[in-house]
Amino acid sequence: MKRLAFVLMTVCLAGCNAQRDFACESVGDRVPICDLQAPEDIELTPDGKQLILSQFGGITGDSAGSLVLFDPKTDTTLPLYPQAGQRVASAQWGSADCPGAPGAAISPHGIHLSQRTDGRWQLLVVNHGGRESVEFFEWQAEPAALHWRGCVVMPEGAFINDTVALPEGGLLVTQMFPKDNLWALVRTFFGAEKGHVWRWRPDTGIDIQPGSMGSFPNGIQISADGKTLFLNLYTNNVVRKIDRASGKHLGEVAIEHPDNSSWLPNGRLLVASHPRDSLLPGLCGDVHNGACESRFQLVAVDPETLTPQVMFEQKGAPMGAGTVAVEWGNYWYIGSYAGNRLLKVPKPDQ
Secondary structure (H helix, E strand, O other): OOOHHHHHHHHHHHOOOOEEOOOOOOEOOEEEEOOOOOEEEEEEOOOOOOEEEEEOOOOOOOOOOEEEEEEOOOOEEEEEEOOOOOOOOOOOOOOOOOOOOOHHHOOEEEEEEEEOOOOOEEEEEEEOOOOOEEEEEEEEOOOOEEEEEEEEEOOOOOOEEEEEEOOOOOEEEEEOOOOOOHHHHHHHOOOOOOEEEEEEEOOOEEEEOOOOOEOOEEEEEEOOOOOEEEEEEOOOOEEEEEEOOOOOEEEEEEOOOEEEEEEOOOOOEEEEEOOOOOOOOOOOOOOOOOEEOOOEEEEEEOOOOOOEEEEEEEOOOOOOOEEEEEEEOOEEEEEEOOOOOEEEEEOOOO
16 A cells, blocks of 8 residues: 555646647747746745745655745756755754755755744754755855754654744644555545644644634735744635634635635735646646646635635646745746746736
């Protein structure tokens, strides 16, 4: 049974659409930026000038990925982690039993940048390479660098996706469904609530965030005051608003297969959605070159009223399968879990 769930998931994600060798050419005002590796998640640097990209190695962790810095002014990248000869600090953040830095095996997924109480900037990175863990990095602006600072290794059976930091210390990370559990995977794709959010706090360790049970928790975001969570439940087809302290459900908004989310400068939550063209959204399980053609939408959600508005839709060339978008200047930069590119589009009227 080992890895059978992974095999089935890959088949499911291969779905209706496969890799397309789309040329690295613009289609109207939709501009691809190529020679990347599946930039699945994106964070703006604290000064807003550059983008940190999580270059996805794949859901199984068998293929390595990396963290890179992208400069939108020049369309160039700078390796951040791993790098040959990179200095590794002793673990200062994370759990005391962290076994050491992931090194070249790192296979990043969701990321989250936040400022710690001491003023330093912390990047949390979901990692599938060698272990299911959340890695802690410190962001250094001059010269641009990421320094590994520790990790939290998740419990046996963990299969994680996205993470956010807690303002008082600690983190939350989404658990999609039990790893290597074929029956749980099958039931998840039919809406069974086999996932949740893991919560790690330095003083108490790992437990489950109240109110977080759901079907395939995917992306997660937290309000600026740290009181409210926005949890994307991929096969429940909703984004759920949760009071973090009590776990009370404060409301939800129907969005088809919500992936990652980001905060727009105007305060709305921008959610990447994979609409169904048949039973399942037409996704791609193993795309390295070119791009996946599957349809996606970007939906802006008012965090108070939970009113949704479709802001952007795309299918086919130059890139499909969008997983996240961030605003930089007059443009949105869109990442994907598949292929070799970002997509740059003009910021829609909001």
